[in-house]
Each structure stands twice: as C-alpha cells, then as structure tokens.
Amino acid sequence: MGTDLNLGEFLSGFLMEAEEHLHSVNRNLVATGEALKNNRPEPRAVRELFRSVHTIKGLSAMVGAEPIVEITHELETILRTADRAGGRISEEHLHLILQGVRAVEERVQSISRSGLAGLSPAPVKLLEELTAAQGMQPSRPAAAPRLELPEDIQRSLSASDREQLVQAAIDNRQAVMVEFSPSPANAAAGLNITAVRAKLAGLGEIVKVVPRSSARAPTGISFILLLITEAPAAELALAVNGTLADIHSIHAPNEAAPALIPAAAAEPSTAEVEASWQPSEQATVRVDVRRLDEVLEQLSTLFVNRFKLERVAGKLADKGVDTSELKAVLAENSRQLKRLRTAISEARMVPLAELLQRLPLVVRGITKDSDKTVNVTIVAGSAEVDKAVADKIFPAVVHLVRNAVDHALENREERRRAGKPEAGEISIRCDDSSGVHLVLEIKDDGRxxxxxxxxxxxxxPLALNEEELLSQICLPGLSTSAALTTTSGRGMGMDIVKRTAELLGGSLSLNTTPGQGTSFLLTVPVTITIVDVLSFEANGQVFVAPMASVEEIIEIDRALIVSVPATKNMSRRPSLIQHRGRAIPLFALHSVLHDDEAPAAPKKALVIKQGSAAVAFGVDRLLGKQEAVVRPLDDALLRIPGMSGATDLGDGRPTLVLDLSSLGKVLLREPAVTA
Incomplete structure (x- = not known):
C-alpha cells in the first residue's frame, strides 16, 4: 500500500538548513574573493563551498525544489574543478558563482514566502553560462615549494590539502607535522586525539589528521597532524605531551617541481569531502524565528498579567489591606521576568559580522564591469542586533554601500588625478557600546x-548645513546620476533608508567633505520588542517613552520660563526654560499632541537630547519605569511623527509609545524654535 508523503512538512527544516549553508557559502565566498585579490588560492574555503553547495543540492532534491537542484548542480561541478586545482579559481568563475548563489538565495526566499508553488524556474542564461565555464581549468604556477612528508602521508593528501600547505610556504608561514601517540598515561591525563585536536586548533590551522600504524607507539597506532602555525615547536610538543622529536617541518626550499602525486589520484570524492568536514564543538540548535516570536508573544502576556497584579495590589493597599507579602512576590516575579526577557532577547540576537559579511560580494558584483576598484573594510566586533531589526536595516545598509560605489567613489583615472590611491575605500563600522542603540557608520573616501x-x-534652495543637505538627498525621486545604471539613477532609496531608520525609532545623519568623502551614521535600537519605558501622564492620558531617549527629568520652575511671542509662522507656541545655564525650548506635551492649550501648566519635564541641542516636554505626572512589549504601528495610515507603537500596561487599553526624539526634531525644525 502506497503512502502519500507531504513534502511541505519538511519545508521548515529545509529552510533552516538551506539558510545555514547559504550563510557558510557567503562567508567562504568572501574569503575566496580576498585570496583572489591577493593572487593566491584559498583551498579550505573552496572545499567548504563545495560541501555547502552539495548539501543544498541534496536538501533541495529531497523537497522537490528542482530549480535549485539545477543551479547547484552546475555550481558543484565548477567548484569540484576548482577543488581539484588546489582551490585556484578565476575572477570569471567567482562572478558566475556569485550569480548562481544569488539565484539560489532568491528561490529559497520564495519558498519561505509562498512554498514550492511560487518557485520560479532556474534562469536559462545562467545555466548556460555555468555549463560553458566548466571547461575552463584555472592555471597553476609551474614552480612550487616541495613538501617533505612520508610517502603514506603524501598519498593521503588531496590536491586541496597540498595546495594549502604549499601556499603556507609561499606566504612564509610555518607548516609542521605533529605526531601524537595514544597511551594509557595520556588517557589517564585526559589526553586523547579529540583533546589534541582542540589544543592544536588553538595554536594554528589543522590541514589534515592521518592515523597510521606505528611500531614505537604504545597502542600500535599514532596520529599525524599537519598544522600551519606560528607557535614554537616546544609549545606544540607540550600540547601532545611529546618531545621535539615529534615535531617536523614539512617545507623544503622553493624549487621548480612537479606535483608529488598526480591530481587525479588525490581527487576527493563527494563522500570524502563530507567526511573531511569537522562539526563545530559549540553546541547549537537551529530554531525557526517564528517560534521565538511565539515565545515573545507569551512573554508579553506575562508582562501584562504582572501589570494587572500590580494594579490590583495598589487598589488593595488603598483600601488599607496589608499587601507586603504580595509586593514581595511581585518583586521576585519582576526579577524573574527580567531574567527571562534577557534570555529571550539574547536568543533573538544575530551577530552584525554575519549580517554584513555579504557586503564585499555586493561591491564585487557592482564593480565587475566598471573602471573602479574598491576595498571594503568591515569592523563589527561582537556587536549583535535583534533579528527583527537586522532584517530591516540590512537593505538600508546595502543601499548606502551601492550609493557609495556608484556616486561617491571616483574611477581609477579620476583618483590618480586627485592624488588618491587607485582603489577606493568603503568602511562599515559598528558601535553598540551604549547597549541600547547600534550606530553603523558607512564611510567612503570619494568625491x-x-x-x-x-x-x-x-x-x-542651497542647503546651509548637512541636516538640510540630508533632507534634500532623501527627497523621493531625487537622483544626481546623469545616466540610468543597473544599480542607480532611479531616485529611489535614500528616502526609504531614512524612513526605515525613523520607523525603527532611530535616525540617519550625514557628514561630507568635498574631495575627501562622505559618511552616513545609521542609528537604530538594538531591539524593538521589549524595552524599558517611562510612563507618564499628560492631561489625564497615559503615555510611555523609551527610557533610552530621556536624558533627564526636571521639575518645572515657573519663574525660569520665558514665553515666546506667537507669530503667523508658528504652528505651536513653545516656551523657553533655563536649564544648566542655557535656554531650551519647552513644549507642553498635551498641546503638541492635541493642538490646543493644556488646561493646567505641566509640573515636570522630560529633557530629550537633539545632537548638541535639547528640547523639553512638559508632563503632569510621572508614573514609573517598567518593561513593555512594543507593538509597531505598521499601518502606513497610522504613521505619525513622534509615535512609534503601542503597548498594554495591564488596563486592557492600548497605550501609545512616543518617540520623543523624532517629535523633538520635527518641532525644532520650525522657524520660531530655531530662531
């Protein structure tokens, strides 16, 4: 009896596996591209590329994603050829592989959105180009350093392994053969081949591990580890509990010599490639982000219930009931929820380095047919950002980088005339030192x-400062390109970049110097899900604002307030209040939001920093600090400057989350305030 298999049940697992391997592909493509720029092979990266593409092909065949199978089959053939050549790959091959990987990514995303039904066919032209490229074998230098290794170890090396060791000699890096012999004494000390691998991996790059028979080994078996390292021989001997006699250099002086073993004899099979891969020792579990979203949803319910309990406890206390024990339980519950919030937030974080690693590939694709050379530097450190924020800011960063390549950087001839290096520079640097906001700087050394x-x-009119200039270049439809290209000239993008930052509760700023370059600062919150907020009341209505946006809370002294005369150009009339030796604008929050006069003068003010300036918002009463799950206002019709979302404080009614920083920027741009 036949059984109908619903392949759709496997799609979730397929998507997680495919995305993980595509991440590996992009990382190794960057490494391969950097090696190609320095005119040297990258055998290990090419081997990993082959393994990942082969795995994606198998996964796609399992769920019936035939277009992906077709593309990865052609990519696999090119990468197998490159692996046989010791990791050598041409610029043309690399560009085709980039195109193929992009085509695979697009189809994986299509499956994520609409399942297999929305999967488009493999591009015919791309398949033809990939097939045609398979006959082009990368060239290899005739002269290469000779490897001094025992014959049985030589035979165990693939072309990729050998190329990796040879390249180390060319780069003046030390390659050694380390012998480890298992013994009862070593076992008693907890030293086995797994422990030795871990120790040596911390001292260098392990190329190959080969078991062999050994008459002098206590167990009759020893392990040969081929290692590229800068560590001294004594340190290596200590790692294997051996002597200097167990450490041997494997490089002989450079000389013209044929390959020690024909490439065909050492060619690895697909099974050998997969077997040679060593899984990471770090324990990880792949989790669908939708499951994390569901956990976050449940956490938000717990927060709302805690708010309700606090309100009930407050009412009981007002009636004279002793609520000391209840308050103690609530305090402990608050601490537990804070720890749970931290754990869930950390689970949703993605490293910025992983997010940005594709940018060099983007630049390589843009500049392939141009007369520009561009170096890309990424300094992300250990910065992390919430997955929801990452998904929104990456397209914005890509657009800023594309703009830098297309508009800002000069071609090689222009740069020579300007006394600049031929290669333009783009740097992307991240700063998350505040723990609340992430600052991304995208900088170029162009015109x-x-x-x-x-x-x-x-x-x-001509912009008088960089803020006005930014406003102009972010106008919808504006483009300074003289001609339409595949990457620019349509006047679409900068307005979207700025709007993306503002919708996240962040900002975009600009600094430019003619002839020297431009930098954009993209500031966004690290997370937009659960944030610490300050709740307050204005004319009987409760609002909240992120604590990170509030610089200071001050008492309003009516004697220090100066009224500003109204003019016909003013939509709202501010006051000025003396604060720390200077006058800053003061707006009654109720008047700003409702466009009428507040029935009573506010008693407290929230001071919000605006770069070197500041603005204060008057409120009636502060209610306290608490955690809140923010629901963004995604409806375009509900997007109002100064309002970033809504939350539930336990009373069953939505409470508006104010973006006082954006609201302050809008108000400070009014003529009467800036005069």
Missing amino acids: GIDPEAVARKSGR
Whole structure:
C-alpha cells in the first residue's frame, strides 16, 4: 500500500538548513574573493563551498525544489574543478558563482514566502553560462615549494590539502607535522586525539589528521597532524605531551617541481569531502524565528498579567489591606521576568559580522564591469542586533554601500588625478557600546556630496548645513546620476533608508567633505520588542517613552520660563526654560499632541537630547519605569511623527509609545524654535 508523503512538512527544516549553508557559502565566498585579490588560492574555503553547495543540492532534491537542484548542480561541478586545482579559481568563475548563489538565495526566499508553488524556474542564461565555464581549468604556477612528508602521508593528501600547505610556504608561514601517540598515561591525563585536536586548533590551522600504524607507539597506532602555525615547536610538543622529536617541518626550499602525486589520484570524492568536514564543538540548535516570536508573544502576556497584579495590589493597599507579602512576590516575579526577557532577547540576537559579511560580494558584483576598484573594510566586533531589526536595516545598509560605489567613489583615472590611491575605500563600522542603540557608520573616501548639484536637481534652495543637505538627498525621486545604471539613477532609496531608520525609532545623519568623502551614521535600537519605558501622564492620558531617549527629568520652575511671542509662522507656541545655564525650548506635551492649550501648566519635564541641542516636554505626572512589549504601528495610515507603537500596561487599553526624539526634531525644525 502506497503512502502519500507531504513534502511541505519538511519545508521548515529545509529552510533552516538551506539558510545555514547559504550563510557558510557567503562567508567562504568572501574569503575566496580576498585570496583572489591577493593572487593566491584559498583551498579550505573552496572545499567548504563545495560541501555547502552539495548539501543544498541534496536538501533541495529531497523537497522537490528542482530549480535549485539545477543551479547547484552546475555550481558543484565548477567548484569540484576548482577543488581539484588546489582551490585556484578565476575572477570569471567567482562572478558566475556569485550569480548562481544569488539565484539560489532568491528561490529559497520564495519558498519561505509562498512554498514550492511560487518557485520560479532556474534562469536559462545562467545555466548556460555555468555549463560553458566548466571547461575552463584555472592555471597553476609551474614552480612550487616541495613538501617533505612520508610517502603514506603524501598519498593521503588531496590536491586541496597540498595546495594549502604549499601556499603556507609561499606566504612564509610555518607548516609542521605533529605526531601524537595514544597511551594509557595520556588517557589517564585526559589526553586523547579529540583533546589534541582542540589544543592544536588553538595554536594554528589543522590541514589534515592521518592515523597510521606505528611500531614505537604504545597502542600500535599514532596520529599525524599537519598544522600551519606560528607557535614554537616546544609549545606544540607540550600540547601532545611529546618531545621535539615529534615535531617536523614539512617545507623544503622553493624549487621548480612537479606535483608529488598526480591530481587525479588525490581527487576527493563527494563522500570524502563530507567526511573531511569537522562539526563545530559549540553546541547549537537551529530554531525557526517564528517560534521565538511565539515565545515573545507569551512573554508579553506575562508582562501584562504582572501589570494587572500590580494594579490590583495598589487598589488593595488603598483600601488599607496589608499587601507586603504580595509586593514581595511581585518583586521576585519582576526579577524573574527580567531574567527571562534577557534570555529571550539574547536568543533573538544575530551577530552584525554575519549580517554584513555579504557586503564585499555586493561591491564585487557592482564593480565587475566598471573602471573602479574598491576595498571594503568591515569592523563589527561582537556587536549583535535583534533579528527583527537586522532584517530591516540590512537593505538600508546595502543601499548606502551601492550609493557609495556608484556616486561617491571616483574611477581609477579620476583618483590618480586627485592624488588618491587607485582603489577606493568603503568602511562599515559598528558601535553598540551604549547597549541600547547600534550606530553603523558607512564611510567612503570619494568625491563628497556637492550641495549645489543637489540643490539644482531638487529645485530647492542651497542647503546651509548637512541636516538640510540630508533632507534634500532623501527627497523621493531625487537622483544626481546623469545616466540610468543597473544599480542607480532611479531616485529611489535614500528616502526609504531614512524612513526605515525613523520607523525603527532611530535616525540617519550625514557628514561630507568635498574631495575627501562622505559618511552616513545609521542609528537604530538594538531591539524593538521589549524595552524599558517611562510612563507618564499628560492631561489625564497615559503615555510611555523609551527610557533610552530621556536624558533627564526636571521639575518645572515657573519663574525660569520665558514665553515666546506667537507669530503667523508658528504652528505651536513653545516656551523657553533655563536649564544648566542655557535656554531650551519647552513644549507642553498635551498641546503638541492635541493642538490646543493644556488646561493646567505641566509640573515636570522630560529633557530629550537633539545632537548638541535639547528640547523639553512638559508632563503632569510621572508614573514609573517598567518593561513593555512594543507593538509597531505598521499601518502606513497610522504613521505619525513622534509615535512609534503601542503597548498594554495591564488596563486592557492600548497605550501609545512616543518617540520623543523624532517629535523633538520635527518641532525644532520650525522657524520660531530655531530662531
């Protein structure tokens, strides 16, 4: 009796596996591209590329994603050829592989959105180009350093292994053969081959581990580990509990020599490639992000229930009931929820380095057919950001990088005339030191932005400062490109970048110097899900605002307030209040939100920093600090400057989450305030 197999049940697992391997593919493509730029092979990266592409092909065949199978089959053939050549790959091959990987990524995303039904066929032209490229074998230098290794070890090496060891000699790096002999004494000391591998991996790069028979080994078996390292021989001997006699250099002086073993004889099979891969020792579990979203949803319910309990406890206390024990339980519950919040938030974090690692590939694709050379530097450190934020900011960063390549960086001839290096520089640096906000700097050393050209294109007056210049280049439809290209000229993008930052509760700023370059600062919150908020009341209505946006809370002294005369240009009338030796604008929050006069003068003010300036918002009463799950206002019709979302404080009614920083920027741009 036949059984109908619903392949759709496997799609969730397929997507997680495929995305993980695509991440590995992108990381190794970057490594291969960097090696190619320095005119040297990267055997290990090419081997990992082959393994990942082969796995994606198998996974796709299992769920019936035939277009992906077709593309990965052609990619696999090219990568197998490169692996046979010791990791050598041409610029043309690498560009085709990039195109193939992008095509695979697009189809994996399509499956994620609409299942197999929405899967588009494999591009015919791409398949033809990949097939045609398979006959081109990368060239290899005739002269290479000779490896001094025992014959049985030589035979165990693949072309990729050998190329890795040879390249180490070319780069003046030390390659050694380390012998480890298991014994009862070593076992008693907890030293086995697994422990030795871990120790040596911390001292260098393990190329190969080969077991062999050994008459002098206590167990009759020893392990030969081939290692590229900078560590001294004494330290290596200590790691294997051996002597200097167990450490041997494997490099002989450079000389023209044929390969020690024909490449075909050492060619690895697909099974050998998979077997040679060593899994990470770090224990990880892949989790569908939708499950994390569900956990977050349940956590938000716990927060709301805690708020309700606090309200009930407050009412009981008002009636004279002793609630000391209940308050102690609530305090402990609050601490537990805070720890749970931290754990869930950390589970949702993704490393910025992983998010940004594709940018060099993006730049390589843009510059392939241009007369520009671009170096990309990424400094992300250990910075992390919530998955929801990462998904929104990555397209914005890609657009800023594309703009830098297309508009900012000069071609090689222009740079020579300007006295600059031929290769342009783009750097992406991350700063999450505040723990609350992530600051991304996208900087280039190009021609800078010409305010006069922007003014002509926009039909606006000449920008007097960089804030006005940013506003002009972010106008929808504006483009300073003289011609339409595949990457720019449509006037779409900068307005979306700025809007993305603002919708996340962040900001975009600009710094440019003619002839020297431009930098954009993209500031976004590390997480937009659970945040610490300050709750307050304005004319009887409760609002909350993220604690990170509030610089200071002050008492309003009516004697220190100066009224500003109203003019016909003013939509709202601020006051000025003396604060720390200077006058800052003061707005009654109720008047700003409702466009009328507050019935009573506010008693407290929240001071919000605006770069070097500041603005204060008057409120009636502070209610306290608490955690809140913020629901973004995704409906375009509900997007109002100064309002970033809503939350539930336990009373069953939605409470508006105010973005006082954005609201302050809007108000400070009014003529009467900036005068």
